[in-house]
Amino acid sequence: MLPLVTKRNNVHFLVMELSIKEIKEQEKERKRNYILDAAEKLFFSRGYDSVSMDDIANEVELSKAALYLYFKDKESLFFTIVLRGIKLLNAMIEESIKSCKTGVEILDTIARVYFEFVNKYPNHNRAYLYFRSDRFDIEDSEDMNEVAKEILKLRQDTFVITCNAIKSGIDEGLIRRDVDPVEVTVFLTLILKNLTEMRSDFIKLLEKRGIDKYQFFTDVAEFVHRMLMNTERGDAK
Template sequence: MSIVERREREKKQRQQDIINAAEKLFFSKGFDNVSMRDIASEVDLSKATLYLYFQNKESLFFAIVLRGTRILNSMIRETVYEKEKGIDKIAAYRDAYNEFTQQYHDYIQIYNYFQSGRFNLATEKIIKKGNKNKSSKNGQNNAIPYVSECAMEILKLRKERFSILCDSVQKGIDDMTIRKDINPIEATILLSAIFKNLSDIPEDREKMLKSRGIDNKKYLKDVGELIQHMIMNKK
């Protein structure tokens, strides 16, 4: 291995160590309660060294969101693609999303915060700076292109999930398991909202369900049956 290759490998490992440290802190304390100084201390680096790898706290947050998003999309792909009928693909999508929220609760919390609108401006700035830096031959901050790529891949994966679900609806219309009068885009937006909120039930509503003997498993099953009645072709 050449010196250049060794240095590149060490750089990537250091980058991952920083992300791991930030992830641990964000999961335990929340984004707003963690500083770059906290992250530097956790990974035993100076704050100045940390800024050589990541331009700000938001950029680290995006890297962690991307980690979780990759896992989510992988689970959805694997589960949905093994089904044949459109209506079964939709159920598989729902089940995969719910399984992700159960197994990776911290990631879904992080992702929900990312989607809250809190980072819209930061996302736009990061992508803009990243594109500008890539077009410049004299760019000095190697962190910016990395951050830009994270932000753009998150958005790309979000579009992929929408396409998978939308294609599943269209597949169901084509194979006649779903009503032909349904608009795939409209149905996908509605289903996306339902699936996103299935495992984000307010505590008081959870208590209400439990008082009636409805646990998470039964609630998911009941909602799934309700969705099927809404969209399935009964002819």
């Protein structure tokens, strides 16, 4: 006699099948993150070009063939690590600007958070700067790595937030009306980038004058304020 197959049994089997599938997906994600953690340490300590897929495979005790089941090549693996850092930065910015009431407050907060990120996660910042160097061809949109596209989109999101903050500052009468929001956003982006890549001889020169990197950042922020603020407004600071 054949076993009775009921609707309830079918549901039970479906739940079991889904559970097994979920367990497999969770295990795959756990393994993927384990690989990323190991590769991150290697890239951060040796540099991208000094690490091979063989090195990573040995570090995680996988065959090279098994490693390629998770990442198609070293570039994709590295880009995923860069993406980790950018997601972290964006999350820090989004959380910090929630309490901002004006465009100027948003600008100040973005700059402060970026500076905090660079000092707390210097390796992630260096990885991103290397990603944006001429080492990788990320400008060809047709052949661009999908992870690279996501990185650039997240950075563009921050650019748009900054640009909109400047527009708000202008509308609020706090920022000069004769400035172009896009131009100012590019300008601020370049300033922040160069602050994080300051030459060691400049750092030593400033330190001899009693100016550490935090003080220098504060002073630069004040210089930028004076350039952008609407001085015709009585309560502008």
